[in-house]
Amino acid sequence: MSFSFFKASRGKAALELVKAMRDSLVALDTKTVAEVKALEKALEEVEKNFLSMRQLLSGDGEVEPNFENVSQFTIEICKEDVIGLFIHKLPILGWEARKDLVHCWSILLKQTVGSSYCCVEYIQNHSELLDFLVVCYDNKDVALNCGNMLRECIKFPSLAKYILDSTSFELFFKYVELPNFDVASDAFATFKDLLTRHETAASEFLTSxxxxxxxxxxxxxxxxxxxxxxxxLKLLSEFLLESPNSHIMKRYILEVHHLKVMMTLLKDSSKNIQISAFHIFKVFVANPNKPQEIIVILAKNHERLLALLHNLSVGKGAEDEQFEEEKELIIKEIERISRLLKIT
Known part of the structure; x- marks a missing residue:
């Protein structure tokens, strides 16, 4: 079988390619499943154009990409709203076209014209495209493609901030528990990036x-x-114990219901979860300004807590030594609190 049909034309100028891409993507609107052959032909045309885009942006192994062509192409796809078509048509594209688009997406976002990132600015001005990418986690056929594209967007603070502040962000709490493991894991990777990649944006979000x-x-x-x-739990440790979020941590460890969650996790059947829970639990106990409610909870549950802590161990090595030192300090503090409450 010959693949010459899909071979990109090296001589195709950037402007011509943008026009061809726009026309082929728009043409998908006029094709229906009832017109199977027409739809297949339209998708083949899109696939051919996406391969041409990939070769224009990345080269073809023999010829390196031309800077002027890449810049012109980037300007034109923004000017002609082709970026919007990329995203909106993604769910109906074929596997090869989606793969090429994901490959090209990071290249396009990084392209600068003068001092500006054209594609990033376009997305900022058409922020509904980010919302569309987020809700695509509901479509398992394109969820991983959209996840990749979202994480490329999140590398830019302005785009990450938009998602954090949008109503779409709440959807991640559903997506990270989807029954499809690959999709749920990908959604969690995006969720984590949103909360950790840009410290200032994340801190402002958590505060508000x-x-x-x-x-x-x-x-x-x-x-x-x-x-x-x-x-x-691991992610909570990462963003809660980071210095830019120290004010969030100070607020978090004053609240009894958060302490109760950590105490429950200390009893988890998984040792890994127990260890992770300990690293947050210890901050509640070590806090020199513990509210009376926290003190009372620790004192009332001191016997069970001490039993749990005495049985908790990470293993052998330097890490174990540090863990045991921290654990010993926490045990002593809980014992001190229990004695103090009995006295008073």
Whole structure:
């Protein structure tokens, strides 16, 4: 079988390619499943054009990409709204076309004309495209493609901030628990990037949406799904214990219901979850300004807590030595609190 039909034309100018791409993508609107052959032909034309785009942006192994052609192409796909077509037509594209688009997406976002990132600015001005990519997690056929494209977008602070502040962000609390493991894992990777990649944007988000966020997050920490519990607990440690979020951590460790969640996780059947829970639990205990409610909970449960902690161990090595030192300090503090409460 010959694949010459799909071979990109090296001489095709950037402007001509953009026009061909736009025409072929728009043509998909006029084809229906009832016109199977017509639809197949339209998709083949899109696939051919996407391969041409990939070779224009990346070269073909023999010829390196031409900077002027790449710049002109980038300008034109923004000017002609082809970027919007890329995203909106993604669910009906063939596998090869989607693969080529994902490959080209990161290249396009990084292209600068003067001092500006053309494609990033286009997406900023058409932010509904980001919302569309997020809801594509509901479509398992394109979820991983959209996840890749979203994470490329999240590399830019302005785009990450938009998603964090949008109503679409809440959907991630559903997507990370989807029954399809690959899709749920991909959604969690995107969720993690949103909360950790840009410290300032994430910190501002957590500050402004504190109660709403942690109410939803608690459901992940107490999920019946082991992977969800473990991943969400590990992520909580990452963004809660980072210095830009110290004010969030200080607020978090003053609240009794958060302490109760960590105490429950200390009893989890998984040792990994127990260890991760300990690293957050210890901050509640070590806090020199513990509220009376926290002190009372620790004192009332000191026997069970001490039994759990005495049986908790990470293994052997330097890490174990540090863990045992921290554990010993926490045990002593819980013992001190229990004695103090009895005295008073």
């Amino acid at each position: 949406r504190y109660e709403e966020f942690f109410e939803l997050y608690e459901k992940l920490l107490t999920s019946a799904n082991y992977v969800t519990r473990r991943q969400s």
